[in-house]
Amino acid sequence: MAAPKFTPVDPTDAPRYYESPDHVPSSWMPDRPGEIVGFQPHGERLGAPGPDQGYAIKIANSMRSKLHLVAGENEDDVVRGCLGVALRRASMFSRAPVVHDLTIAFTVWGYLDAEPPAELVELRKPLFEGLRHVGHHYAESRVxxxxxxxxxxRKTPAQVTSGFPAEWRSLLGL
Structure with missing residues (x-):
């Protein structure tokens, strides 16, 4: 540590220099119990993990005013269901969610269309019902x-938007 100029210093003192410690610890190894070796595992109920997934909630909440719901649908159920689709898309590209992920999710399910096809509404109503209850409906949201x-x-938002509503069945793999 530096000393003030007025501190007397003996001119015969040897200057200090850096010395390595006597003990050098071994290098760090990823051996914690929760450490994943290799790639993220895939399987039932494992989801699609990715970075900064909580940001999708902020994006989804900013898009609520654009959603078109029919009678009997709950906005929170819709957001919860489409969040999973958007997060899956974001994790495919190993990145955080962006507005395009949610745009695609809301588009394929017809929530950005003022008049979605009646068959799509019949399909989505029971699938999205009750998803807002977070802890109880994970399996249903995975469906x-x-x-x-x-x-x-993998498509761009423009490709999905141009294919909807004419090709909604193929967008949902039906």
Whole structure:
């Protein structure tokens, strides 16, 4: 540590220099119990993990005013169901969610269309019902997510929007 100029210093003192410690610890190894070796595992109920997934909630809440719901649908159920689709798309590209992920999710399920096809409304109403109850409906929300094939998730928002509503069945893999 530096000393003030007025501190007397003996001119015969040897200057200090850096010395390595006597003990050098071994290098760190990823051996914690929860450490994943290799890639993220895939399987039933494992979801699609990715970075900064909570940001999708902020994006989804900013899009609520654009959603078109029919009688009997709950906005929170819709957001919860489409969040999973958007997060799956974002994790495919190993990145955080962006507005385009949610745009695709809401579009394929017809929530950005003022008059979605009647058959689509019949399909989505029971699938999305009750999803807002977070802890109780994980399996049901996975059904909503798994309806959207990977080919649809790889498309750009413009491709999905141009294909809806004429090709809604193929966008949902039906």
């Amino acid at each position: 909503v997510v798994d309806h959207v094939p990977l080919d649809t998730l």
